[in-house]
Amino acid sequence: MTPDFFDSTGGRPGAVKFFLPGPVWVRDAVRQAMAHEAIGHRGKAFADLYSGIPPRLQRVFRTEGFVFTATSAATGLWEAALLNLAPERVLAVASGGFSERWAGCARDIGLAVDVLESPWGLPVDPADVQRALGKARYDAVTVVHSETSTGTLNDLAAISRAVREVSNAFVLADVVTSLAGSPVEADSWGLDFALSGSQKALALPPGLGVAFASERYRVRSRERSRAHYLRVSEAEAFAEKHQTPYTPSTPHLFALDVQLDHILKETMEARWLRHDTLRRRVEAWAADSGHSYAPPAGARSWTVSCLRPRAGVSAEALVAKVKERGFTIGSGYGQWKGSTFRIGHMGDVDLASLEALLEALDASAREAVA
Numbered sequence: 568m569t570p571d572f573f574d575s576t577g578g579r580p581g582a583v584k585f586f587l588p589g590p591v592w593v594r595d596a597v598r599q600a601m602a603h604e605a606i607g608h609r610g611k612a613f614a615d616l617y618s619g620i621p622p623r624l625q626r627v628f629r630t631e632g633f634v635f636t637a638t639s640a641a642t643g644l645w646e647a648a649l650l651n652l653a654p655e656r657v658l659a660v661a662s663g664g665f666s667e668r669w670a671g672c673a674r675d676i677g678l679a680v681d682v683l684e685s686p687w688g689l690p691v692d693p694a695d696v697q698r699a700l701g702k703a704r705y706d707a708v709t710v711v712h713s714e715t716s717t718g719t720l721n722d723l724a725a726i727s728r729a730v731r732e733v734s735n736a737f738v739l740a741d742v743v744t745s746l747a748g749s750p751v752e753a754d755s756w757g758l759d760f761a762l763s764g765s766q767k768a769l770a771l772p773p774g775l776g777v778a779f780a781s782e783r784y785r786v787r788s789r790e791r792s793r794a795h796y797l798r799v800s801e802a803e804a805f806a807e808k809h810q811t812p813y814t815p816s817t818p819h820l821f822a823l824d825v826q827l828d829h830i831l832k833e834t835m836e837a838r839w840l841r842h843d844t845l846r847r848r849v850e851a852w853a854a855d856s857g858h859s860y861a862p863p864a865g866a867r868s869w870t871v872s873c874l875r876p877r878a879g880v881s882a883e884a885l886v887a888k889v890k891e892r893g894f895t896i897g898s899g900y901g902q903w904k905g906s907t908f909r910i911g912h913m914g915d916v917d918l919a920s921l922e923a924l925l926e927a928l929d930a931s932a933r934e935a936v937a
């Protein structure tokens with residue numbers, strides 16, 4: 568199957584002009600689904616809607632285990648992943664802005680946290696994680712799979728394996744910009760908790776979180792959870808009735824219902840392949856245009872490319888100039904704000920749309936003098 572065989576845009580090939588690394592462009596059918604008339608969340612119409620969500624979401628997370636939705640930004644699920652487990656000591660693996668923020672989240676809720684820092688842009692070495700686990704007793708490890716601030720893809724499978732080889736620590740994974748854009752295998756990678764948000768490669772509007780929790784995570788959280796709003800055992804209990812514990816954002820669930828069909832019709836494998844094709848296209852373009860990738864080859868996210876502009880081009884001016892041509896891309900993040908630009912090529916972006924962006928970037932780079 569060629570990557571463009573499936574019309575990811577839902578009838579509007581070449582139409583995408585919005586390339587932030589989240590929130591992302593949303594198909595018309597998904598936006599329209601959100602306009603569904605109101606329904607109560609304790610009635611049959613809701614149960615009919617919600618009963619169909621977990622079985623398809625399991626296929627996105629590649630699990631036969633428990634998955635749930637939460638009316639929350641992904642940050643709320645960072646907190647939930649930790650509060651439901653209430654670990655004694657957390658090893659926060661940090662290699663960029665989002666992984667550092669997750670460590671900060673753990674500190675804010677009063678947990679004992681040690682940060683294992685890798686330089687921004689470089690992938691985390693699983694051997695470093697093992698060494699850190701040998702120095703103290705940790706019962707949770709937090710890892711960000713696709714570090715959106717640097718465009719680096721960590722080898723989550725290898726990190727998870729490395730953790731299990733030397734400890735019983737629970738592996739808590741942020742798959743915010745990898746889920747539905749590049750392989751995430753909750754079961755076979757041995758993850759204990761994995762979380763994402765609707766506004767990334769799932770290609771829904773922002774506001775809905777999705778998560779997976781392993782059997783052993785759920786057993787332990789039943790005894791120890793300090794969460795209230797996002798208590799996993801409550802989500803489990805209500806899921807039996809095809810409900811959520813509290814009033815959900817029903818419009819998001821109507822949208823997710825439509826989008827899960829679209830995602831599974833494309834198939835997970837073809838969706839990953841399309842993202843990989845988009846990434847490779849940006850790599851080839853960057854080489855031709857003289858821009859350089861922040862992360863090394865082989866450790867680049869399939870959904871967000873983080874680049875340093877060629878000499879003489881200002882990253883900030885480039886973002887502004889391409890905006891004048893109608894295209895939105897991301898600026899750099901945190902300590903890399905002024906020195907990099909980021910192209911989000913995730914969700915339902917097609918190759919024709921990306922080609923138009925790259926052409927506009929070339930024209931813009933000639934004007935974006937540093």
Ligand SMILES: Cc1ncc(COP(=O)(O)O)c(C=O)c1O
Pocket residue numbers: 588589639640641642643665711713714715716741743744764
């Ligand atoms: C890797 C990663 N984790 C977490 C977040 C936080 O997401 P939210 O703003 O939905 O809380 C983001 C947002 O860009 C992200 O890219």
